[in-house]
Amino acid sequence: MKYPVKIIKKNHDDLYELTVPDLPGCQLKGKSIEVVMNGITEVIANHLSILAEYGESIPHASLIDELIANQPNVIWAVVDFDIIPYLGKSHKINVTLPELLITRIDDRVNKSEEHKTRSGFIAAACIELLNKNKSN
Incomplete structure (x- = not known):
């Protein structure tokens, strides 16, 4: 699944904040875009593990074009993540x-x-x- 991610520069603490809009609460802060992009797959895996543990369905990914249209002044990227291990036995x-x-x-x-x-x-x-x- 290709999840869009939003990256915002937080000037007050000089960090980048990456959030996954389709996975509420799934976010990561780091000193550079590279740091947050490298760490987000582990954060997504942990988030989906919790959803699977509670029997929740895995949210499908939004279309990045729609997200960009609604919030054009932020950095957008896509994380390709294999959700199959989190769909159950x-x-x-x-x-x-x-x-x-x-x-x-x-x-x-x-x-x-x-x-x-x-x-x-x-x-x-x-x-x-x-x-x-x-x-x-």
């Missing part, structure tokens, strides 16, 4: 797919650094489609 299911589609999936997985397994690829594709339909 894995269950084995039997799925029937056409052979050509399986071959295409396997070829993509073999060439991809992002997807390590066929199951991970299918899960990511499902999440993307579900989130796309949710915003429509």
